[in-house]
Amino acid sequence: MTRAPLSSPTDERDANYLTFNNVGQVFNTQRGPFEALKEINLQVAQGEFICVIGHSGCGKSTLLNMVSGFLQPSSGSVTLKDVPIDRPGPDRMVVFQNYSLLPWKTVEQNVDLAVKAARPELDAAARAQTVDHHLEMVGLMEARHKRPDQISGGMRQRVAIAR
Incomplete structure (x- = not known):
């Protein structure tokens, strides 16, 4: 595992941002039973960037599925800011390798689907503003009306990140 701190934690709360x-x-x-992970202990500080590297089947996706809330550990706990992760939430995201974009929808519509799901309380104007904000963050305002087959693979990945 490789670690590269983006900022040094200033207090214990920051140091235990994400904990396995x-x-x-x-x-x-x-x-029969297959033990995919055993006794994993890891603390990730807020703002810290880590890479989990390993061969196929070693448990990388299993760890990410726990962080996303798609999977609960058989034993132990995964917490974010000292709160157990027990379901998916808008405070965490997963960007899939295959983008998972709907090919008949535009870049803007693909991002809008996620905003509708994560923030159903927003009215149309606030939702459009949120979509615009995320498209600006990933530099895709100029491609907002294009479909996935009309943009590059890197741009598709940025749509997935915005979503």
Whole structure:
């Protein structure tokens, strides 16, 4: 695992932004239980950038699925700001390798779908402002009316990040 701090934590709360505490994951398979993770302990400070590197099947996606809230550990806990992660939430995101964009929708419409799902309380004007903000953040305002097949792979990845 490689770590590159973007800023140094100023207090204990910052140092324990994301915590894996004795995390284990066992999957039931046709051949019986498969232990994918065992006794994982990791603390990630707010603003810290880490890379999880390993061979196929070593548990990288399993860890990310726990952070996203898509998967609960069989043992131990995963917390964000000392609050257990027990379901997906708009404060965390996953960017899939295959972009997962709807090909018949524009860049703007793909991002809007996510905003509608994450922030259903927003009216149309506030939702449009949120979409614009995220498209500006990833530099895709000029491509807002294009469909995924009309933009490059890197631009598709940025749409996925904006979403």
